[in-house]
Amino acid sequence: MNEQLARTPTAIRDYSETLFLPKTEFPMRAGLPQREPLLLKRWREIDLYGQLRRKAAGRPRFILHDGPPYANGNIHIGHALNKILKDLVTRSQQMLGFDSNYVPGWDCHGLPIEWKIEEEYRARGKNKDEVPIVDFRRECRAFAEKWIDVQREEFKRLGVEGDWAHPYTTMAYPAEAQIAREIMAFARTGQLYRGSKPVMWSSVEKTALAEAEVEYHEKTSQMIWVAFPITQTLDADLEGAAVLIWTTTPWTIPANRAIVFGSEISYGLYEVTEAAPDNWARAGSRYVIADKLAGEVLGAARVAGYRRLKDVLPVMIVRCAHPFRGLVGGGGYWDFDVPVLPADYVTEDAGTGFVHTAPGHGIDDYGTFLKHRETFAACGTPEVPHTVDEDSAYFPTVPFFAGERVYDAKGKDGGANDAVIRKLTEVGALVARGRLKHQYPHSWRSKAPLLFRNTAQWFIAMDRDLGDDTTLRSRALDQIKHHVRWIPAIGENRITGMIENRPDWVVSRQRAWGVPIAVFVRRGTDEILRDDKVDGAIAAAFAAEGADAWFEEGAAARFLAAGGHSADQYEKVDDILDVWFDSGSTHAFVLEDPVHFPGLAGIRRKMDGGQDSVMYLEGSDQHRGWFHSSLLESCGTRGRAPFDYVLTHGFVLDERGEKMSKSRGNVTAPQEVIASSGADILRLWVAASDYSDDLRIGPEILKTFVETYRKLRNTIRWMLGSLAHHREEDRVALSEMPELERLVLHRLSELDREIRKAYAEFEYSRVVALLSAFMTGDLSAFYFDVRKDALYCDPISSRTRKAALTVIDEVFRCVVVWIAPILAFTAEEAWLERYPSESGSVHLETFPAVPEEWLSPELARKWAEVRRVRRVVTGALEIERAAKRIGASLEAAPLVYVSDPGIMAALEGVDLAEVCITSGIRIVAGEPPADAFRLEDVRGVAVVPERAEGRKCARSWKITPEVGSDPDYPDVTPRDAAALREWDTARAA
Known part of the structure; x- marks a missing residue:
């Protein structure tokens, strides 16, 4: 039978059936949008989360405490970046040997949800004020619950693994109870107090806002220059003159109670010598102005001529009069003195060198009031005046302006500024006016401009002695510097500056949906x-x-x-609590409540002498948001930071680096990417990007990641196909392996160190770069390319073939586990194809223990030289192929000239024809002919291309004179004949 098969004419024998070609059910086309939901279903059915917890029991813990997203809409690409990045952390830390438990959470209280319910009321003609507050709060709760369910499914679709069945929410009853306990703790230690001071106020939302809730946008404001008559001076030359102030908030003039100057600034007395008859600044008027700004000010006042009369020391000006002092109909409202005081925040950058001070409408103004309170009282202002109400309208007690609003109900400019300017013009106090474009604070929710308004609010003190010679500020700064690792490191500087300069924390809000104080x-x-x-x-x-x-x-x-x-x-x-206090308190129940979160509570952090760690991970804006509030809350109640690591990422922009906007049509929605390409493409984009900076995404960028993914998937697929022929009993020991296999194992050992380090340092782009280079460069383009002939064509008994399969088995296991945190779905699909199991998962693995004995630096140096020679040969053959002198590289048998002794030594014992995939190669020691092919960066090597001589093997396609030397198999090489003989014998058996 064997002899009959052997002598069958080649024309009718199909040699392909005798080759060990790759066989796998792992498809080339991923079909991720269809396949990923099936894997999600499987993870749910096998209780992957529960298995992870049970398998990791007893390990040191690495807890990524979830910064709660807001439950009020579908997720966007920024959410996807954030949640995928968190999943990369938790999956990789689990595989590094930690118990890395992730409990997702949601922020549920606050104004945006209130607005949605109020909008629904307005649409139905319903009056919120007529609805009992408890009923209103229940509707807010139901709204948040709806969006939690929506977002939960969208987050899960990204492949994010966590305790989705038991998330935390700030509106859960136990959470609300703990948030209340936290504010009570501040009250017990005397850090909570009620005070009246200017706070950022939204007249649209009718509540105070914290700095973290403020955005700065361009706004065009009216600016005015106003004369305050000098009424008391120690310099007789100043009698009858006026101090000029400048402001971009004319509506604050009725609240003016002082003027401040800079002690280091040079001032002069200026007289108008020439002006038009109808000009506001008339000839003979005298003004005190900073010298550096005088020309600019008098130019704005359209003064035709002026002269400087003398130097002025502002300390010689004792009192001024308010421009509205003594007005008929004013009821004596402005019949007080306006003190002129020094302040270190006055500059010569703009204005007049004097700053109009309204203690009820500015932080610096209020600070001046506190510092000089006795002087204010002596001038008739014992308390900070209240000028505008919650709607930004002047109180009825303010003459001439009662009811005028700074902003209307939609946040547009009201009539207050114009009313004040008209009155200043009427009394002759207006010197000049104009308009200014500048950055101005707006609410990050309503986008409406804000104002500083003096109101009674609840504050947490930053600088009150806590009884141990520390303050909340000093505790926080100490923790930032000595007990927290900031990733990237610049985060430490950002939050340090914010903590150093922040005022007391305004924690009260005048709204309904939240935890009360x-x-x-x-x-x-x-x-x-x-x-x-x-x-x-x-x-x-x-x-x-x-x-x-x-x-x-x-x-x-x-x-x-x-x-x-x-x-x-x-x-x-x-009053209810600032929602930042809510989210800043989450550590107090998520990380400390053993009843509701048994998998997290009781951690022993490194600062307590334990091995456990806590990470907070959010966008860089959270230095002033969640990181900030969590740090202050924990330092105020526990004396330390709630985290060991803080990792921040940038924002997502479009492909041109511009902010995404629905109106501009440049939004990339994660739902659309998943539907077209799959979540693993998004995960690869996140992992490969430098998250420390802003990220870009769009159709063209995604195409590059689809292509990168395709190459990685095809490498995995080829390994799976080859391993279909691997038998465990054929495993080859390291000592018996060819050099090429030992080289690949060396690279695995090197990568093991590098990839573990990159994951431990949260450098996911480094992991992608390392794996991409290894899989496409070292494997697909080199090792697999070289070994395909042996793998496909060698006899069943071939040690080279068995060694290659042994190495591919090791490579597959390492690569798929290494890449699993990134390509969570693809790695699972490949793993199950290789290791079918009813309840198994690649995500239950830890990173493989790669033996140290695989390292062989000397071998790596030798093969680096071999690969350099291969590059020269490949380059020469590419020219031959382009000129159509050869087709495949097996048609060549080049001459390789080597004049470098070191390279010649490296080639000792190497089958260079096998490495270069040619039918033959002859190595010649010495100098090459002048026309030989060279590469500039590979000295001492040159190639003269020659065609291979002999017949073409019908099985392996090599061209050699040896074809036909075995009479039983006349159309193949001796190697192929041996393979066929073994094949035929096995088949017959």
């Missing part, structure tokens, strides 16, 4: 009731009923009774 104050005072029984009753009620309990009828009497107090003595605070 659950304290009582003694009536008629700001004294907070400190009673553990009352606090305990409040927390217990919140845990059982939610924070709605605070707003139920009779709540004050109910809670006060727990401590034996009465509502006649104390009043309930109905």
Whole structure:
């Protein structure tokens, strides 16, 4: 039978069936949009999350505490970046040997949800003020629950693994109870206080805003120069003159109570010598102005001529009069003195060198009031005046302007500025006016411009002694510098500057949907009731009923009774907490509550002498947001930061580096990318990008990642196909392997160190670069290319073939596990193709333990030289192929001239024809002919291309005179004849 098969004419024998060609069910076309949902379903069915927790039990823990996204809409590409990056952290840390548990969370309280419910009310003609607050809050809760469900499924579709069945939400009853306990803790330590000072106020949202809720956008403001008559001076030459101020908020003039100057600035007295009769600044008028700014100011005033009369020391100006002082109909409202005071924040950059000061409408202004309070009182201003109400309208007590609004209901300019300017013109105090484009604070939610407004608010003190010679500020700064690792490192400088310069934390909001500032104050005072029984009753009620309990009828009497107090003595605070306080408190329940989060609570962090770590990961804007509030909250209640690592990423821009906008049509939606290409493409984009900077995405960029993915997938597919012929009993020991196989194992050992380090350092782009270079360069373009002949054509018994399969098996295991945190779906698909299992998963693996003995630097140096020679041969053959003198490289048998002794030594024992995939190669020591092919960067090597001589093997396609030397197999090489003989024998058996 064997002899008959052997002597069958070649024309009718199909040699392809005798080759060990790759065989796999792993498809070339990924079909990720269809395949990924099936894998998600499988993970759910096998309880992958539960298996991960059980397998990692007892390991040191690496907890990525989720910064809660806001539950009010579909996710966008920024969400996708954030959640995928978090998944890269948790999956890779798990594979590095940690118990890396991820519990997703949501921020649920706050104004955007209130607005949505109010919009629904308006659409139905319903009045919010007529709805009981508890009913309104329930509608807000239902709205948030709906979007949590939507976002949860969208996040899961990205391949993000976590405890999706038990997320945390800031509106969960236990969470609301703990948030209340946290603010009570600030109250007990005296850090919480009620004060009246200017805060950023949104007249559209009718609430105070924290700095983290403020954006700066360009706004065109009216600017005016106003004369304040000098009424008391120590310099007789200044009698009858006026101090000029400049402001871009004319509406604050009625609130003016002082003028400040810079002690280092040079001032002069200027007289107008020539001006048009109808000019506001008339001839003979005298003004005190900073010398550097005088020309600019008088030019704006359209003065035709002026002269400088003398130097002026502003300390010689004691008092001025308000421009509206003594007006008929003013009711004496402005009949006070305006002190002229020094301040270190006055500059010569713009204005007049004097700064109009309205203590109720500016932080610096308010600070000046506190510093010189006695002087203000002596001038008739014992307290900071309240000028505008929550709608930004002047109070009825303000003459001439009562009811005029700074901004209307939509945030557009109201009539206040024009009304004030008309009155200043009427009394002759206006010197000049103009318009200025500048950056101005706006609400990040409503996008409406803000104003500083003096109101009674609740604050957490930054600089109050906490009894251990520390303050909240000093604690936070110490933690930033000594106890937290910032990734990238520049984050430390950013948050340090913010903490160093921030004012006291405004934690109160005048809204309905949130956790209340659950304290009582003694009536008629700001004294907070400190009673553990009352606090305990409040927390217990919140845990059982939610924070709605605070707003139920009779709540004050109910809670006060727990401590034996009465509502006649104390009043309930109905302001709610800043939502940043909510999210800043999440560590207190997610990381410390063993009942609701048993997998996270009880961590022993490194700063406590343990091995566990906590990471916070969000966009770079959270230095002033969640990182900031969490740091302050934890330092205020626990004396330390809630995190060990803080990793920040940039924002996502379009392909041209511009901000995405629906109106501009440049938005890339993650849902669309997943539907067309799959989530693994998005995951590859995230991992390969430099997340420390802003990222770009768009159709063309995604095409490059689709192509990168295709190359990686095809490499994995080829390995799977080749491994179909691998038998465990054929595994070859390291000592018996050819050099080429030992070289690949050396590279695996090198990569093991580099990839572990990159994952440990959160350098995912480095991982992608390393794996891409290895899989496409070292493997596909070199090792696999060289070894295909042996793998496909060698006899069943070939040691080279068995060694190659042994190495490919090791390579496959390493590569697929290494890439699993990034290509979560593809790695799982490949793993299950190689290791079918009802409940197994690549994500249950840790990174493979690569033996140290695989390292062989000397071998690597030798083969680096061999590969350089191969490049020269390949270059020469490319020219031959382009000239159509040869087709495939097997048609060549070039001469390789080597004049470098070191390279010649490296080629010792190497089958260079096999390495270069030619039918033959002859190595010649010595200098080459002048026309030989060379590469400039490979000295001492040259190639003269020659065609291979002999017949073409019908099985391996090599061209050699040896074809036909085996009479049983006359159309193949001896190697192929041996392979066929083994094949035929096995088949016959």
